[in-house]
Amino acid sequence: MDVAPAIVIISPIALKTAQKISAVLDESLIHGYAKSGSKPNVDHHLSFSEPMEHLRSLFQSGTPIIGICAAGILIRALAPVLAEKHKEPPVIAISEDGSSVIPLLGGHRGANALAHEIAEILQGHAAITTAGDSVFGVALDDPPNGWTLANPKDAKPLMANLLAGKSVKLSGKAEWLENASLPLDETAMLEIVTTEQAETGNESKLVFHPQTHVVGLGCSRGCSLDELDDLLQKSLAQTGISLGSVAAFASIDLKANEVAMNQLAAKYDKPLRLFTADELNEQKDRLQNPSEVVFAEVGCHGVSEGAALSGVGASGELVLAKHKTANATVAIARAPAPVLTESIGRARGRLHVIGIGPGQAIWRTPEASSWLAEADEVVGYGLYLDLVASLIRGKQRHAFPLGAEEERVRFALERAGQGHNVALVCSGDSGVYAMGALVFELLDRPQNNGGVSDAARKVEVASAPGISAMIALSNRIGAPLGHDFCAISLSDLLTPWETIQQRLEGAAIGDFVIGFYNPVSKRRRTQLAWAREKLLEYRPADTPVVLGSNIGRESEVISTTTLKELKVDDVDMLTTVIVGGSQTRLGGDGHSSRFVYTPRGYAKKIDAKQMKTETNA
Structure with missing residues (x-):
């Protein structure tokens, strides 16, 4: 099981049972219910205050769930998010005394085996309900690895x-x-x-x-998927080998980002495993078509044959020598037993740039949670890593301090370049004043001018969106971003103050609602004051201003003031500031209800319609 299971308890009575399981299952984490505002039990590794949302978040992230509670709780919590049977993580219900262990979901994805293991730990009974497993001891729709x-x-x-x-x-x-x-x-x-x-x-x-065969691939840069796929199909047909008997595709690491190879691997859901030129050259004496030309170009005497033979090991053999077209080559080798793909070569590196939102689990997207759970290593500012601790337990954790942004991103890219699945954790949205832009800047920057290595440039990069601080604050207080708005950072560490002033004045002239990031710091105390005075030249003194810090967390603080009354001392580094436009309104009675909104002009539209109706009458 790639992701450590979460042991979820709702009642303190279940704690002893949870501890017995946690003591044996490596890296398992006890998640204990604690009412909002109360201190978690010291024996809990992690606490939550909303059971249903927490269970759904774990499930959608792909985390196996061991629920020491009534099965009905798990069923009611997970029913709304059930989707694809073959992608769901194991879910097990256990009675509080540990006597009954019932796999509810994912029986053929590890739940049955895990239930047997837990039943042995607790000296209870595993109630396996999948017919094949219970009657014949085998699941024909779920063959073993290989x-x-x-x-x-x-x-x-x-x-x-x-x-x-x-x-x-x-x-x-x-x-x-x-x-x-x-x-x-x-x-x-x-x-x-x-x-x-x-x-x-x-x-x-x-x-x-x-899965006893490995297909070695080689191709020219820019080779089409159709050409490579056609050669593969002809090669398999010539040998009679089924695609189902292919464990993996393999090639030289110089081709890690070759589009056609990665498309082929994705099309047939096969891993693409990569070898260095030196590793491939160890097969030189076993090649049927060694080439000095290839050696001069890439450092080994054969790519497709060498990769296929490297994949099946010393006891394997070449069953199809190199076949080629104008731009592609294919060779096939066979091992005497199913090939364990994780043990051969390395994968193409992957960097997932993940926006986790403000830190509240229920605001984190399922995609972000899933990518975090799948990662081998996580990189980020220490506070952000703490916010997702339940999903990264047991993984290599690389924490960097504030101010080390470029070192953080460079490290993540280079680790991915070595074949690791790396998650780069950002608060809010990864592309809004976060690390996303720096990732692509380093990829685009020439290597001799501070860019990353060639290996790092070949990694797969993808980003998961998150709720930004400005968006979260707007939703918490109403809808101040209901009409045209912009975001401006007041930090002059990376942007000249003169440029910030120009942008701010432009936003003021345009009557944009403005979300201010990095409004102050310990040494910067004048920029926000300047911004207030400049905005007062263009909009009313009673323009609503919203201040929010730690949005979505237990220490959340939100307040409202006016542009004239805005005080720098009321703002710190963790505060996001939203300054309304000339049309922004403060609503509610100030006691039982309070909200801020910026109308889009619907009232004018209604008035115009009424006027037209009255005129026609």
Whole structure:
């Protein structure tokens, strides 16, 4: 299981059971319910105040859930977010005394096995309800690692026939099938086939493929997917090997960002594993088509054959020598046993730039949570990493201080360039006064002018949006950003003060609502005061101003004032300031309700419509 499970308890009675499980399951974390405002139990690794939202957040992030509570709580919490069966994490319900362990979801994604393990820890009973597992000791729709099922849609009807009392014929060799309690009969009409060759299955015949082959790829820069794919299909057809028997595609690390190779891997859901030129050259004596030209160009005597042989190891053999087109090459090698892809070469590095919002779990997108849970390593400012501690426990954590932004981003890119799956954590939105822009700046900057290495430039980069401080504050207080607005940072560390002044005056002239980031610091106490005086030249003194700090966290503080009464001493480094435009209004009675909004002009539209109606009358 790639992601450590969360042990969730609602009642203090369940704590002892949780501790027994946590003591045995590596990196598992106890999540304990604590009412809002109360101190969490010291035995809890993490506390939450909204059980339903917390459970959904864990589930959507792909975190396995061990709920020591009534099964109904888990069912009611997760029902609204159930989606794709084959992508859902394991969910297990355990009675508070530990006597019953019930896998509710993800039985064939690790829940059944985890339930057995927990039942052994607690000396309880694992109530496995999936029919195949309980009757035959095997799940035909979920083959073990290293095997694929060619016709998964036919697994259910064939299993139904077995449960109805029919027998099955086993053709081929597979220890995991031979050791199961299947009703075997050589004369049976139902059949289970294990083969490396391409074979068609149906409702009476399941076809399993051992993933014993590695396809080596090579291509010129800019080669099309169609050309590479066509060569692959012809190569597989020539050998008779099924695509299901291919464990991975492999190539030289210089091709880590080759578009056609990555598209091919994505199209067939196969990992792309990469080797250095030196690693590929270790296969020189085993190549059927060594090339001095290739060696002079990339440092090894053959890419596709060398990559295929590197993937299957010393005991493997080449079954298809290099075949080529104008821009692509393909070679295929076979191992004597299924290939464990994580143990060969390395993956293409990945950098996910993740906006976590203000830090509140229910404001974090499922995509952001999922990427954090999947990451091998996390990089960020220490405070931001603490805010997502429940999702990154057990991962390599690289905390950087404030002011070390470029070092932080460069480090993340270079780690990704070494083949790691790296998450770069940003508060708010990753592209709003955060690290997103710096990531792409370093990728775009020449290496001899402070840019990153060639390896770092080949990583996959993707960004997950988050709720920015300005957007969060606007929603908390009403809708001050209801009409045209802009954001301006008052920090002159990276932008000349003269430029900031020009932008601010332009926004003032344009009557934009303004969200101020970095309004003050310990040494900067004059910029916000200047901004207030400049804005007073263009908008009323009673223009509403909203101040917010720690938005979405327990220490959240929101207040309102006016432009004339705005005081620098009421603002600190963690405060976001929204200054309204000339049309922004403060509403409510100031006691039971208080809100700020900027109308878009609907009232004028209604008035015009009424006037037209009266005129026509």
